[in-house]
Structure formats: structure tokens, C-alpha cells
Amino acid sequence: MNFNIEEAVAILSRTPQTLTSLLSGLPEGWLDCNEGEGTWSADEVVGHLIDGEQTNWIPRLTFLLEEGESKPFPVFDRFAHLSAERRTTEQKLEEFAELRTRSIERLRAIIETDDLLERTGTHPAFGTVKARELVSAWVVHDLTHIAQIVRTMAKRYKTDVGPWVQYLGILNR
Amino acid sequence: MNFNIEEAVAILSRTPQTLTSLLSGLPEGWLDCNEGEGTWSADEVVGHLIDGEQTNWIPRLTFLLEEGESKPFPVFDRFAHLSAERRTTEQKLEEFAELRTRSIERLRAIIETDDLLERTGTHPAFGTVKARELVSAWVVHDLTHIAQIVRTMAKRYKTDVGPWVQYLGILNR
Numbered sequence: 487m488n489f490n491i492e493e494a495v496a497i498l499s500r501t502p503q504t505l506t507s508l509l510s511g512l513p514e515g516w517l518d519c520n521e522g523e524g525t526w527s528a529d530e531v532v533g534h535l536i537d538g539e540q541t542n543w544i545p546r547l548t549f550l551l552e553e554g555e556s557k558p559f560p561v562f563d564r565f566a567h568l569s570a571e572r573r574t575t576e577q578k579l580e581e582f583a584e585l586r587t588r589s590i591e592r593l594r595a596i597i598e599t600d601d602l603l604e605r606t607g608t609h610p611a612f613g614t615v616k617a618r619e620l621v622s623a624w625v626v627h628d629l630t631h632i633a634q635i636v637r638t639m640a641k642r643y644k645t646d647v648g649p650w651v652q653y654l655g656i657l658n659r
Numbered sequence: 660m661n662f663n664i665e666e667a668v669a670i671l672s673r674t675p676q677t678l679t680s681l682l683s684g685l686p687e688g689w690l691d692c693n694e695g696e697g698t699w700s701a702d703e704v705v706g707h708l709i710d711g712e713q714t715n716w717i718p719r720l721t722f723l724l725e726e727g728e729s730k731p732f733p734v735f736d737r738f739a740h741l742s743a744e745r746r747t748t749e750q751k752l753e754e755f756a757e758l759r760t761r762s763i764e765r766l767r768a769i770i771e772t773d774d775l776l777e778r779t780g781t782h783p784a785f786g787t788v789k790a791r792e793l794v795s796a797w798v799v800h801d802l803t804h805i806a807q808i809v810r811t812m813a814k815r816y817k818t819d820v821g822p823w824v825q826y827l828g829i830l831n832r
Contacts, residue, residue: 489819492686493686493688493689496684496685496686496689497685497689497812500680500681500685503680504677504680504681506680507673507676507677507679507680508673508677508805511669512669512670512673513665513666513669515666516666516669516670609822612822612823612825613822615821615822615823616821618819619819619820619821619822619823620823622816622819622820622821622823623820623821623823623826623827625813625816626813626816626820626823626827626829626830627827629809629810629812629813629829630809630813630827630828630829632681632805632809633806633809633810633813633829636802636803636805636806636809637802637806639670639802640798640799640802640803640806643795643798643799646662646791646792646795647792647795647796647799648788648789648792648795648796649782649785649786649788649792650785650788650792650793650795650796650799652785653796654796654799654800654803655803656799656802656803656806657799659832
């Protein structure tokens with residue numbers, strides 16, 4: 487397929503509302519459960535998505551367009567949210583939605599023409615990457631974390647489902 | 660944990676709005692892509708969820724409370740939606756939301772007291788099941804299919820993400 491920035495934005499722009507529909511007002515048992523030691527709750531995943539808006543996606547895209555391949559992207563701390571100050575899930579959902587709206591405005595402003603999507607930069611771990619690969623990864627990163635949240639919540643009922651466990655593959659991942 | 664019907668309803672009642680937030684108005688490329696031969700697109704998953712409301716969850720729960728273990732549940736056709744008449748994703752999302760609202764009303768009406776959740780019935784494949792296991796399975800079934808939809812959509816960008824594929828585990832499931 488040919489990468490199309492409006493199709494990417496169609497997903498990026500829906501993620502905050504999807505997470506709010508799924509999580510807003512849920513009992514804490516759903517928001518705070520995780521998959522075991524070292525795994526993240528739904529609440530923590532939203533914190534991680536906030537970090538991504540602040541320090542990963544748009545900052546890296548801007549860096550790529552300004553620096554090209556001359557310098558690698560600054561490293562993104564994937565665990566920063568775990569030491570952030572305590573806010574409610576509700577506050578995090580609102581903050582994520584505001585940040586994402588601004589990120590999309592920035593994305594549209596800096597990708598003025600499609601040829602900019604072919605520009606390259608240097609990822610610290612895997613070398614040369616294109617702007618459109620970064621935007622695609624951003625989209626898939628959203629979808630990955632929605633999947634993580636629903637899988638984490640599903641596992642809370644792993645024993646509750648009784649014999650249905652054998653039909654519900656998500657419980658065994 | 661102790662199964663709590665209001666916590667189950669908290670998920671069941673959010674699924675239609677979550678799917679609408681994720682899918683409503685998306686370009687068809689996202690709604691119609693699948694994971695390959697014999698797999699379902701997001702649009703087809705919504706059709707399957709409609710079938711579940713009509714012929715699986717509440718009908719089986721009602722059957723369990725009326726018949727106990729004397730007769731197995733009628734078999735649920737998990738592929739019925741593939742032969743259903745063609746409707747738009749938008750229409751399916753609306754239909755699912757209406758059916759789910761009614762299902763939750765029925766659930767609250769028939770589970771008058773918590774002890775009814777301990778009642779048993781016979782599943783055609785795996786024998787004795789409790790009412791609360793059926794309701795739990797319904798919740799996890801929702802979450803499974805949300806995960807399926809986002810995984811299916813993510814895979815559309817499997818090559819687009821370039822080297823990020825190695826960081827995005829969802830693309831390799």
C-alpha cells in the first residue's frame with residue numbers, strides 16, 4: 487500500500503476518545519490491575535502515552551527533519567511515567583487528549599508536502615529510518631497499547647470465566 | 660476476587676462507545692483490512708458482536724436460569740455474521756449499541772439477586788457452567804474482540820513501520 491498521512495491521522499486522532507470511552511469512570515479494580523510484576527496497568531499505559539506525546543513522536547519527527555541522519559534521536563525513556571507525580575486516570579485521559587490534539591496540529595504543520603515523509607534520520611538503536619516509518623510506528627504504537635490495555639483487563643477475569651478460558655485465547659498470552 | 664456484576668456491566672456498557680470512538684468515520688481501508696484468508700475485518704467483528712447479543716449471551720443466560728443443567732445451550736453460530744445482509748459499519752455500530760443497551764437491561768432484570776449467579780447450566784462443549792462464568796466470559800469476549808480489531812488494523816502497517824517492526828510485538832502475533 488501507499489502510506490497516506492490522512493489515514494494515519496484518522497487513527498491517531500481517535501485514540502484519546504477510544505481510551506476515554508473504554509476507561510473513563512471505570513471502577514479502580516479495572517484501571518489498576520496489571521499482568522503481574524513489571525507489567526503496566528491501564529492507568530500506567532495512559533501515562534506512557536502522555537510521555538510519548540511529550541518526548542517521543544513529534545520531537546523525534548522534528549529532529550529528523552532538522553538534523554537528517556547527522557545525529558541520532560535523543561533516547562526516549564519508556565519508563566518515565568512510572569516516576570511521574572500521581573494523577574487520576576481521568577486527569578491523564580484529559581491531558582493525553584489535549585497533547586494529542588496539539589501533536590496532530592504539529593504533524594500537519596511540519597509535513598507540508600508528502601515528499602517530506604521520505605526524509606531520513608538516525609534511530610539510536612536501528613539506524614536509518616524514514617519520516618513515514620516514524621509516523622506509521624506512532625500509529626501502531628497506539629494500537630499496541632490499546633491491545634495491551636484490553637488484554638490486561640481481560641486477564642483480571644481469567645479464573646472467573648471458568649471453562650470458557652479455553653475459548654478465549656487472549657487469557658493465555 | 661469476588662465476581663461483581665456491576666464491574667462486569669461497567670465493561671459491557673462501554674464496549675459500543677469504545678468501538679464507535681475507534682471505528683466511526685474511519686477510511687474503509689482500516690475497516691475492511693483483515694489478517695489474511697479466513698480472518699475477520701473490524702467491520703466483520705462488529706457483525707459478530709451483533710450476533711452475540713441476538714443469539715448468545717442473554718439467550719443462553721435465560722436458558723440456563725430456566726432449564727438448569729437439564730438441556731445443553733443451543734449452539735451459537737460464530738460465523739452467522741459472514742452471511743448476513745450487507746450493512747455499513749456505521750449501521751452495525753448503531754445496531755450493536757442498541758442491542759447491548761437492551762441486553763444490559765435484561766441482565767439486570769433477570770439477575771435479581773446475586774445467588775442467581777451461582778446457578779448452573781450445560782454448555783454444549785464443556786459441560787457444567789455457572790451463570791457468573793457466562794457473564795465473565797461475555798466481558799472477556801468483548802475485550803478479546805477489541806484486541807482483535809486493533810491487532811488487525813495494526814498489521815495493515817506491518818511493512819510501513821520499517822525497522823520499528825522489531826519493537827512492535829503486536830505485528831508478529
